[in-house]
Amino acid sequence: TSSEFGTFYEKCPVLKEEDxxxxxxxxxxxxxxxxxxxxxxxxxxxxxxxQM
Incomplete structure (x- = not known):
């Protein structure tokens, strides 16, 4: 789960997403x-x- 999440977070902007x-x-x-x-x-x- 954590490795898949890492891949998602790396490829998809979360806080910088304009939409x-x-x-x-x-x-x-x-x-x-x-x-x-x-x-x-x-x-x-x-x-x-x-938190980390």
Whole structure:
């Protein structure tokens, strides 16, 4: 999941996207991906940091 997310984030501008609707959709996708990764790690007993 994290490698696919890295590829997405590299190829698709999120904050610099000019189309507001697309930018908001990408921001939501970024947020949800982070939550899924965090919950998965917590289920495995791995502590996560607040931000990098």
């Amino acid at each position: 507001e609707s697309l930018r908001l959709s990408r921001c939501l996708l970024v947020d949800l991906t982070g939550r899924v990764i965090q919950q998965g790690l917590e289920l495995l007993g791995i502590q996560t940091c607040e």
